[in-house]
Amino acid sequence: MKLLLNSKGFGIVNVLMAAGLVSMTALSxxxxxxxxxxxxxxxxxxxxxxxxxxxxxxxxxxxxxxxxxxxxxxxxxxxxxxxxxxxxxxxxxxxxxxxxxxxxxxxxxxxxxxxxxxxxxxxxxxxxxxxxxxxxxxxxxxxxxxxxxxxxxxxxxxxxxxxxxxxxxxxxxxxxxxxxxxxxxxxxxISASESPVLECARKSSFFIGEGQSFNGYVADTTGCVPYVAFQGAKGATGVAGMAGPQGVPGAKGADAHCSTP
Known part of the structure; x- marks a missing residue:
């Protein structure tokens, strides 16, 4: 059975496949x-x-x-x-x-x-x-x-x-x-002369209030917790990368000389 061809010579099946690929790409x-x-x-x-x-x-x-x-x-x-x-x-x-x-x-x-x-x-x-x-x-x-x-x-x-x-x-x-x-x-x-927000910032921390806790971290006496409290769990180590190119060969050593007794 012959494939139906359009005026450009492409089969209808080819056209439909191409249209489907375009649609999938557009959706992606x-x-x-x-x-x-x-x-x-x-x-x-x-x-x-x-x-x-x-x-x-x-x-x-x-x-x-x-x-x-x-x-x-x-x-x-x-x-x-x-x-x-x-x-x-x-x-x-x-x-x-x-x-x-x-x-x-x-x-x-x-x-x-x-x-x-x-x-x-x-x-x-x-x-x-x-x-x-x-x-x-x-x-x-x-x-x-x-x-x-x-x-x-x-x-x-x-x-x-x-x-x-x-x-x-x-x-x-x-x-x-x-x-x-x-x-x-x-x-x-949190007055201008004693701002815990600023004090926490100086310690690379975040102010949440004295006695409060977050993600297992308890605020200190100034209400600060470290920034790490707001970070997610560390992900798995990634796959090792490819080895780099071989280095340049070193310089050739000097020839040995033997003395005759």
Whole structure:
């Protein structure tokens, strides 16, 4: 039986095989590009959340910014230890608005829809049910402990946590919020003059809070754990490479001379 030929002389079977190979190649390339795009987005997310974390902690550490925050948040004006959020044995915390040193809103932790995009820019459409355009939420919590009857002596406690809530399956990257949050800690310990974040950085460590642990590593007295705590298990040793080319022969030795007795 003769093969059916097209006008160029190729058999239909050949054409179909070529078309199939082209399709498989296109699908393979598309898959690789899709994975690269996803990896880039995941890297951007984690990089930006790290930067957001640093910015918020820096604002909390600033004495002038913290004074503005205390003044402008009515809920933070403790006048009595019996006041909500102000008692020495208080455990309930409040969402607060963080201000910068000039009195401008730095981050509004009281707005339910306030959040951040994957590129780190602020957005106003966060939803716990998921939103690809505004998937990151930072929860900034505060409470105080009056150490005197008139609350003239107050210790402030803050905590910071993150939630990543995209809507589409393609945007659901692995994201461990514990890597970025800060367990409740006295604000004194993250003040401008004694920042554990900076202290940990100087020791090539990461601040997670005193007494906390991660991946089997327990934080030291300044709340630091080494960077290795966030690294995965070491992979298997790879296959040995090919032997290199043979070296150049050495110089020829001198001829021996025998003397006649």
């Amino acid at each position: 390339v598309a898959s690789v590009l899709s994975k690269q795009s996803k990896d880039q987005s995941e890297f951007m997310l984690k990089t930006q959340v790290t930067e957001i974390r640093r910015s918020l902690l820096s604002a909390i550490a600033s004495d002038s910014a913290w004074q503005e925050t205390l003044t402008r948040n009515a809920v933070m004006r403790c006048l009595s230890p019996h006041q909500k959020y102000c008692g020495p044995n208080q455990t309930e915390t409040a969402d607060i608005i963080l201000y910068d040193a000039s009195g401008q809103v730095f981050y509004d932790g009281t707005k339910p829809t306030g959040g951040f995009r994957i590129d780190g820019l602020p957005c106003d459409t966060y939803s716990a049910s998921g939103n690809d355009n505004c998937p990151v939420k930072a929860f900034l919590k505060w409470r105080a402990a009056c150490t005197s009857g008139d609350c003239s002596q107050i210790e402030n406690f803050v905590s910071l946590s993150f939630v990543y809530s995209p809507s589409s399956k393609e945007k659901k990257f692995p994201f461990n919020a514990r890597n970025y949050g800060v367990e409740e800690v006295s604000r004194i310990k």
